[in-house]
Amino acid sequence: MCSRHDKAQYRRELQSLQQSLRDELSSCEAALQRIEQGTYGRCEVCSEPIELNRLKADPLTTRCLECQHRH
Numbered sequence: 001m002c003s004r005h006d007k008a009q010y011r012r013e014l015q016s017l018q019q020s021l022r023d024e025l026s027s028c029e030a031a032l033q034r035i036e037q038g039t040y041g042r043c044e045v046c047s048e049p050i051e052l053n054r055l056k057a058d059p060l061t062t063r064c065l066e067c068q069h070r071h
Helices: 004-037 052-057 065-070
Strands: none
């Protein structure tokens, strides 16, 4: 049997997971929008191409490595 504290902790963990999933979905939708606009793979800061290895590692990234380090 779970204590009230355990249930509250479980609820917080579920809420955190839900928010993470919402954030991930939002990032996916934004990437799809960039594909449609023809801007996917371009840095949102400097507009230079994002390194292919970086995109392979994180297809949802929006900044090149240099701009990511600056911001």
